[in-house]
């Protein structure tokens with residue numbers, strides 16, 4: 001959960017997760033729907049799917065948790081950082097970790113104006129530094145301390161250098177250049193413009209479909225989405241007839257626009273609400289309006305639910 005998400009956002013979900021999935025066995029036998037619901041609001045849902053797959057794989061492999069980097073990294077969703085965190089924090093092995101906090105600290109300590117994502121040499125340099133620290137003794141304490149130092153002292157903006165326990169070995173501090181490191185990451189956003197179609201029947205049940213091809217809501221139950229760059233007027237868009245024929249539309253309205261970012265996607269989504277005359281040809285799962293917040297897990301799709309209220 002803590003990959004990409006802050007501790008404060010994770011706490012409630014983590015407690016519920018541990019309460020409902022206390023062991024690898026219980027998690028492995030849970031349904032994917034239940035696992036995703038426990039991840040509601042945390043985003044990056046591939047993490048939930050991966051942890052579920054990992055639990056199943058561990059059981060298939062005899063039920064014991066791997067204690068070396070190679071086996072850990074072969075599990076779904078466990079990369080170099082997570083493997084290092086598990087090995088050092090859980091098994092007290094002299095294994096390195098490298099997260100955003102440590103990258104920031106190392107960049108400043110060494111005055112490196114490159115990020116580990118730049119190329120292989122850069123990545124190797126950061127990992128070598130991380131291993132140097134992990135070998136220094138009590139790797140679990142050192143790794144944990146570095147992460148905390150990054151979170152509370154060597155912060156992104158206004159680092160508290162005067163209170164920093166490692167200022168004596170910090171080049172950026174010595175040269176008064178902490179604000180210059182690390183270099184800014186170039187984020188390449190992809191814009192997605194389109195609309196969601198919220199179709200209800202006369203009893204107020206809404207049609208949800210899973211979206212195997214959606215770039216940002218893969219395999220989640222959600223309102224049908226269409227990428228559509230044209231400006232919206234108050235006319236029924238022809239492309240929506242891929243879901244519902246116009247003859248079956250009792251009434252429709254554009255009820256607003258949702259703006260949201262998911263991973264690298266910047267989304268601008270108009271919401272088209274439609275009341276269907278009947279359910280003929282409308283395949284998917286019909287959910288009563290009041291149950292939508294429980295069935296829809298992504299915060300983006302939750303915003304669409306809000307825009308169905310005045311329809």
Ligand code: SF4
Nearest residue numbers: 154161164167170173
């Ligand atoms: S002295 Fe400042 S820049 Fe250097 S590691 Fe400490 S907080 Fe970060």
